[in-house]
Amino acid sequence: MTIxxxxxxxxxxxxxxIGGWGPRRKPMALVRAILRSDLKxxxxxxxxxADVGLLARAGKIRKLVYAFVSLDSIPLEPNFQKARQxxxxxxxxxxxxxxxxxxxxxxxxxxxxxxMRAGLGSDVLVNNAWIKTVASPYADENxxxxxxxxxxxxxxxxxxxxxxxxxxxxxxxxxxxDPYFDDLFVQAADKAFVSxxxxxxxxxxxxxxxxxxxxxxxxxxxGVVETPNGAHFTTCTPDYERDEKFQKAYAAAAGGSDEDWAxxxxxxxDGDESSYQAAVxxxxxxxxx
Amino acid sequence: xxxxxxxxxxxxAIADAFKDDGEIFASPMxxxxxxxxxxxxxxxxxxxxxxDGESLYLGGVPPLFAKADVVEGWIPFRRVFDVVAYGKxxxxxxxxxxxxxxxxxxxxxxxxxxxKRQLLGSRGAxxxxxxxxxxxxxxxxxxxxxxxxxxxxxxxxxxxxxxxxPGASKYNDIHRIVSNLGVFxxxxxxxxxxxxxxxxxxxxxxxVAATGFALAVDADVPVTREPTESELMxxxxxxxxxxxxxxxxxxxxAGATQ
Numbered sequence: 032m033t034i035x036x037x038x039x040x041x042x043x044x045x046x047x048x049i050g051g052w053g054p055r056r057k058p059m060a061l062v063r064a065i066l067r068s069d070l071k072x073x074x075x076x077x078x079x080x081a082d083v084g085l086l087a088r089a090g091k092i093r094k095l096v097y098a099f100v101s102l103d104s105i106p107l108e109p110n111f112q113k114a115r116q117x118x119x120x121x122x123x124x125x126x127x128x129x130x131x132x133x134x135x136x137x138x139x140x141x142x143x144x145x146x147m148r149a150g151l152g153s154d155v156l157v158n159n160a161w162i163k164t165v166a167s168p169y170a171d172e173n174x175x176x177x178x179x180x181x182x183x184x185x186x187x188x189x190x191x192x193x194x195x196x197x198x199x200x201x202x203x204x205x206x207x208x209d210p211y212f213d214d215l216f217v218q219a220a221d222k223a224f225v226s227x228x229x230x231x232x233x234x235x236x237x238x239x240x241x242x243x244x245x246x247x248x249x250x251x252x253x254g255v256v257e258t259p260n261g262a263h264f265t266t267c268t269p270d271y272e273r274d275e276k277f278q279k280a281y282a283a284a285a286g287g288s289d290e291d292w293a294x295x296x297x298x299x300x301d302g303d304e305s306s307y308q309a310a311v312x313x314x315x316x317x318x319x320x
Numbered sequence: 321x322x323x324x325x326x327x328x329x330x331x332x333a334i335a336d337a338f339k340d341d342g343e344i345f346a347s348p349m350x351x352x353x354x355x356x357x358x359x360x361x362x363x364x365x366x367x368x369x370x371x372d373g374e375s376l377y378l379g380g381v382p383p384l385f386a387k388a389d390v391v392e393g394w395i396p397f398r399r400v401f402d403v404v405a406y407g408k409x410x411x412x413x414x415x416x417x418x419x420x421x422x423x424x425x426x427x428x429x430x431x432x433x434x435x436k437r438q439l440l441g442s443r444g445a446x447x448x449x450x451x452x453x454x455x456x457x458x459x460x461x462x463x464x465x466x467x468x469x470x471x472x473x474x475x476x477x478x479x480x481x482x483x484x485x486p487g488a489s490k491y492n493d494i495h496r497i498v499s500n501l502g503v504f505x506x507x508x509x510x511x512x513x514x515x516x517x518x519x520x521x522x523x524x525x526x527x528v529a530a531t532g533f534a535l536a537v538d539a540d541v542p543v544t545r546e547p548t549e550s551e552l553m554x555x556x557x558x559x560x561x562x563x564x565x566x567x568x569x570x571x572x573x574a575g576a577t578q
Contacts, residue, residue, distance in 0.1 A: 154472045
């Protein structure tokens with residue numbers, strides 16, 4: 032598939048889960064393609080980084096489900112902050128980050144909810160009054176029937192994830208230190224699209240890589256697209272690390288004036304993926320001088 | 321008397337928060353907590369399990385932010401959630417606000433619907449505080465941080481945990497709050513924040529004045545212990561030779577008040 036063919040599968044109002052974690056291994060080429068599209072009123076489900084910031088700044092998000100939005104080395108995401116402080120995202124669901132995983136598990140297992148402690152006593156349950164608790168049917172050691180959070184399934188229409196390698200059928204491996212939750216995203220979704228640094232033949236997936244790194248099976252995947260440097264400017268270890276200089280420039284523009292942001296957008300975001308990558312290469316050369 | 325900095329007092333106080341934890345996963349968020357945890361592992365509690373903050377359990381005790389070391393395990397984010405629920409973990413988080421009842425806020429300042437200042441989001445604070453031991457680190461103690469009531473409850477203090485029932489309270493364990501001025505727990509009357517010790521050079525009045533709620537203060541408040549010679553040697557020569565700690569807690573002039 033191509034990036035545009037993936038985006039053509041999306042429609043207004045969809046619930047889209049975005050894999051990775053904060054500023055790590057995000058399907059940024061697909062996110063950038065959504066920015067360029069006419070898509071609107073999206074529900075975005077993400078342990079958020081610049082994916083959330085960019086989509087929020089572009090006014091694509093009607094509802095946001097998150098536990099945090101952070102760039103790590105820059106703790107607060109300026110575009111996300113701006114959107115929240117100006118109230119431009121109509122519906123907000125802030126969860127504990129473990130609840131988020133449990134919600135994906137529930138959706139992946141086709142359950143309405145799963146119980147856990149996280150959320151109890153916190154304002155997560157106050158600000159999301161629709162999230163209920165459930166009493167354990169079993170008495171604990173003190174004879175109490177514990178009241179637990181009934182974490183609702185985070186059912187997705189579409190999951191977008193980025194991994195290091197896949198074959199053309201959708202079997203995909205991560206080569207970095209952490210699988211994150213990309214297998215849960217694809218199983219929680221009706222349709223899943225995987226972008227990768229490189230498409231290889233099936234035998235190539237395990238030729239020098241432990242089989243345990245095969246995180247995603249083709250039966251969970253509806254399309255694969257090769258997007259070299261497609262997670263930029265987030266990490267895609269070991270293919271590349273986070274582009275800290277670029278991230279700094281992004282955050283400065285996002286936190287600056289409207290003109291600063293317009294200039295950043297014009298330089299990097301308004302063209303297609305190949306012009307983005309060319310602009311990034313030019314930026315890197317500039318920075319190295 | 322040995323010279324030592326306020327940051328070094330804080331590192332030793334943070335180390336003390338982990339000294340009786342036994343063989344559990346110590347999860348420090350931020351620089352001084354990382355320094356304190358690694359100091360504890362090299363002194364009072366060698367059984368602590370520590371990580372690189374990313375995905376690896378470290379077999380040794382490298383300097384701050386060093387990555388290369390013996391690896392003794394794998395702790396990707398999903399397995400952090402497993403350990404949180406398993407309970408053998410002590411996390412020290414930051415706190416943009418912490419209130420009289422030991423509730424913590426890292427979510428947002430102001431009204432949640434449209435905050436004055438959006439922060440990180442609640443992250444793992446709601447889950448941490450009802451599952452495993454949790455402490456807080458506050459590098460700049462002020463009435464803006466220590467508030468009567470947090471704007472948004474991310475981390476759950478003991479009173480709210482009890483009100484939410486045994487499912488929330490049975491593993492709620494808010495252990496210590498360490499700031500640049502003193503050390504606290506949440507064992508004041510009615511599960512409120514209590515002053516345990518003031519750092520050398522800080523008076524009880526200084527702490528009370530910098531706290532935006534009525535602090536529980538016992539009749540005799542001890543002074544936080546001084547770091548030992550060997551702790552200072554470890555901090556300065558092994559864990560933090562670049563003196564990053566002074567950036568988070570600047571040195572205090574002798575005789576200057578807070």
